[in-house]
Amino acid sequence: MPYRANMMVCAGTGCVSNHSLELKQALEEEIQKRGLTDEVQVVPTGCNGFCGAGPIVVVQPDGIFYQLLKVKDIPYLVEEHLLKGRPVPRLMYVPPEEKTPIPKMNDIGFFKGQMLVALRNRGMIDPENIDDYIARDGYRSLAKVLTTMTPDEVIGVIKASGLRGRGGGGFPTGIKWESCKKAEGDIKYVICNADEGDPGAFMDRSIIEGDPHSVLEGMAIGAYAIGVSQGYIYVRIEYPLAIQRFRIALKQARDYGLLGDNIFGTGFSFDVDIRRGAGAFVCGESTALMASVEGRPGEPRAKYIHTVEHGLWNRPTCLNNVETWATVPVIILRGVEWFTSIGTGDVSQNPWGGSKGTKVFSLAGKINNTGLVEVPMGITLREMIYDVGGGIPKGRKFKAVQTGGPSGGFLPTELLDLQVDYEQLTEAGSMMGSGGMVVMDEDNCMVDMAKYFLTFTQDESCGKCTPCREGTLQMLEILKRICEGKGVPEDIQLLEDLSHFVIDASLCALGGSAPNPVLTSLRYFRDEYITHIRDKKCPAHICRDLNVYTIDPELCLVKGHGCGVCRRQCPDSAIVGEKNQVHNIDQELCKKCGVCLDVCKFDAVKVA
Amino acid sequence: MPKLNLEDLDKISEWRRRTTMLREGAGRAKVTVHMGTCGIAAGARKIMDALLRLVEENDVKDVILTTSGCAGLCSREPMATVELVNEAPVKYVDLTEEKIGAIFREHVLGGRPVLEYALALGSERTQ
Numbered sequence: 063m064p065y066r067a068n069m070m071v072c073a074g075t076g077c078v079s080n081h082s083l084e085l086k087q088a089l090e091e092e093i094q095k096r097g098l099t100d101e102v103q104v105v106p107t108g109c110n111g112f113c114g115a116g117p118i119v120v121v122q123p124d125g126i127f128y129q130l131l132k133v134k135d136i137p138y139l140v141e142e143h144l145l146k147g148r149p150v151p152r153l154m155y156v157p158p159e160e161k162t163p164i165p166k167m168n169d170i171g172f173f174k175g176q177m178l179v180a181l182r183n184r185g186m187i188d189p190e191n192i193d194d195y196i197a198r199d200g201y202r203s204l205a206k207v208l209t210t211m212t213p214d215e216v217i218g219v220i221k222a223s224g225l226r227g228r229g230g231g232g233f234p235t236g237i238k239w240e241s242c243k244k245a246e247g248d249i250k251y252v253i254c255n256a257d258e259g260d261p262g263a264f265m266d267r268s269i270i271e272g273d274p275h276s277v278l279e280g281m282a283i284g285a286y287a288i289g290v291s292q293g294y295i296y297v298r299i300e301y302p303l304a305i306q307r308f309r310i311a312l313k314q315a316r317d318y319g320l321l322g323d324n325i326f327g328t329g330f331s332f333d334v335d336i337r338r339g340a341g342a343f344v345c346g347e348s349t350a351l352m353a354s355v356e357g358r359p360g361e362p363r364a365k366y367i368h369t370v371e372h373g374l375w376n377r378p379t380c381l382n383n384v385e386t387w388a389t390v391p392v393i394i395l396r397g398v399e400w401f402t403s404i405g406t407g408d409v410s411q412n413p414w415g416g417s418k419g420t421k422v423f424s425l426a427g428k429i430n431n432t433g434l435v436e437v438p439m440g441i442t443l444r445e446m447i448y449d450v451g452g453g454i455p456k457g458r459k460f461k462a463v464q465t466g467g468p469s470g471g472f473l474p475t476e477l478l479d480l481q482v483d484y485e486q487l488t489e490a491g492s493m494m495g496s497g498g499m500v501v502m503d504e505d506n507c508m509v510d511m512a513k514y515f516l517t518f519t520q521d522e523s524c525g526k527c528t529p530c531r532e533g534t535l536q537m538l539e540i541l542k543r544i545c546e547g548k549g550v551p552e553d554i555q556l557l558e559d560l561s562h563f564v565i566d567a568s569l570c571a572l573g574g575s576a577p578n579p580v581l582t583s584l585r586y587f588r589d590e591y592i593t594h595i596r597d598k599k600c601p602a603h604i605c606r607d608l609n610v611y612t613i614d615p616e617l618c619l620v621k622g623h624g625c626g627v628c629r630r631q632c633p634d635s636a637i638v639g640e641k642n643q644v645h646n647i648d649q650e651l652c653k654k655c656g657v658c659l660d661v662c663k664f665d666a667v668k669v670a
Numbered sequence: 671m672p673k674l675n676l677e678d679l680d681k682i683s684e685w686r687r688r689t690t691m692l693r694e695g696a697g698r699a700k701v702t703v704h705m706g707t708c709g710i711a712a713g714a715r716k717i718m719d720a721l722l723r724l725v726e727e728n729d730v731k732d733v734i735l736t737t738s739g740c741a742g743l744c745s746r747e748p749m750a751t752v753e754l755v756n757e758a759p760v761k762y763v764d765l766t767e768e769k770i771g772a773i774f775r776e777h778v779l780g781g782r783p784v785l786e787y788a789l790a791l792g793s794e795r796t797q
Binding site for chain 2: 066105122146148198199317327
């Protein structure tokens with residue numbers, strides 16, 4: 063029997079953490095109770111990207127989007143929507159500052175502005191069912207290249223498409239494949255880099271969890287083009303669901319003979335194994351990653367030895383990121399012309415000439431629609447933040463956006479109309495990176511943010527290169543000093559000098575990009591540093607040591623009637639005052655913890 | 671021998687598409703059975719069952735069956751709306767299992783609206 067409705071339950075990590083699997087079970091039970099088992103199918107899907115609205119259920123064929131569901135909503139939802147055909151408005155998405163719910167998924171701003179290529183099967187298939195993938199043209203590109211194209215033709219297509227590495231480097235994929243094919247050696251490898259380490263980034267995890275076969279198919283196509291029979295997936299052990307989905311996908315693909323010997327009877331053989339990493343940030347770097355696969359400590363090596371010639375076990379190795387691999391099958395199927403029609407620049411002469419296709423970003427920080435989005439290259443930051451991201455919460459003012467993960471730069475309001483592509487982001491002092499996007503508003507202190515991200519990269523430095531290991535540590539000390547009000551005017555120049563030194567003298571991109579947040583905050587928000595150093599003030603009142611807390615006597619007396627809550631809560635007994643009288647803060651005793659500000663209901667506590 | 675050849679891939683794809691097509695909402699035809707309280711009371715359930723059976727028996731792969739609430743004309747229930755791609759939707763009223771069978775054969779499969787059971791041509795469009 064055919065089904066008349068599919069309930070697509072999001073089973074990405076975000077929604078699962080919000081009990082979507084319990085929801086799925088409740089749905090199935092309720093559907094059975096109502097005798098609808100034969101007509102309504104419950105399908106677990108990968109991440110829909112709109113994690114802030116999870117757990118999510120989309121009812122197809124009408125595309126009705128339900129959000130923030132609870133198990134107790136299920137009986138009513140089944141009765142109304144599935145039995146009586148009446149969608150339930152109170153479970154639908156309502157845009158911030160509005161009252162009318164939006165029933166359809168594709169009408170919601172967050173989804174409307176997106177263009178799905180790498181995430182093409184997002185929410186449409188059961189990631190644990192290979193048939194679902196095949197039904198949506200899965201493994202058709204592999205069949206096409208194996209039966210109708212030579213390896214050189216495949217490389218030609220990827221080169222002409224202008225596809226560039228989605229993991230951060232932006233190196234043209236076709237050129238990498240070509241170099242690896244030309245490299246001498248009879249045994250070669252392809253690797254999928256799934257060691258996604260940027261805090262708050264989950265592009266790769268989402269692709270693996272939602273559509274693992276797209277990655278495997280891309281790897282098989284690359285393997286055929288380069289002449290490889292063994293591939294590895296390097297994935298961090300912190301991604302248990304992704305690993306599980308990969309394992310299931312590998313087994314299914316092997317059972318169908320889509321991996322293994324003599325695929326489609328063409329004589330081409332290829333298989334993939336999983337290697338789990340312990341979750342070191344530096345292992346996302348290609349040479350460190352390969353060292354880790356080999357079982358050595360994950361440390362990078364000098365770049366003049368190319369991994370396409372001397373990579374894994376010193377053999378020619380082609381490493382691409384999850385998103386890059388997942389994009390490959392679509393390019394093969396839909397062609398160069400279609401792919402190059404999306405994005406910026408002109409790649410007809412050389413693949414460095416532009417940024418083509420789409421890119422997946424994870425939106426985080428001070429933004430209404432937190433989640434995962436895929437947009438065409440060349441979209442402006444403004445469209446990204448205000449149209450797709452739904453703007454800044456609570457009507458606050460935008461201050462900066464960091465692109466490219468913890469070592470990306472901060473871009474200010476003046477650059478909101480910047481187009482998101484490899485060249486323009488680099489020119490502005492930031493980078494595409496793997497696609498993290500953290501939005502900051504007026505309540506964020508840029509010195510503090512630089513300190514925050516440098517703390518991460520400093521901590522993750524593997525320690526091999528002294529400039530990265532010691533340089534970032536010294537930079538961090540200076541930033542801490544500035545935030546404590548102990549900065550001196552020379553610190554700014556010192557920070558800049560150290561930054562350039564760390565960038566120039568480190569082997570890998572970790573040291574080569576770690577100072578970016580510092581450099582861009584100095585470039586675009588220098589006045590904040592000066593205020594911290596010269597006036598010993600933090601304009602956003604984030605650096606607590608620089609804050610001075612006082613009590614407005616009038617508000618305290620007239621509105622609060624000297625309630626005394628602050629006095630009782632102050633851990634340092636720094637607040638004095640009789641009940642029903644004006645209270646005061648003794649600046650000598652005040653440790654600037656800010657509790658009084660938090661507990662005062664009458665806004666009488668002021669911070670300057 | 672390879673485990674899977676190109677024809678097998680096609681077969682799996684075609685067989686499975688019947689389910690996944692529903693999720694894309696993009697069939698050649700869409701039949702909506704109006705299942706509000708009035709529709710259910712008047713026997714919409716039987717119409718839905720009949721349609722599900724017809725799709726199964728005829729091995730149809732490009733038709734989407736779905737439900738909606740009350741269409742507003744409770745006295746003429748059970749009702750169903752047939753939409754073919756690029757054609758105006760047709761609302762059918764006072765349905766029985768026999769009537770929906772004829773509509774399925776003539777209109778859904780044959781492309782010719784069954785005027786004698788139709789309420790109106792080109793009514794409001796659902797998406």
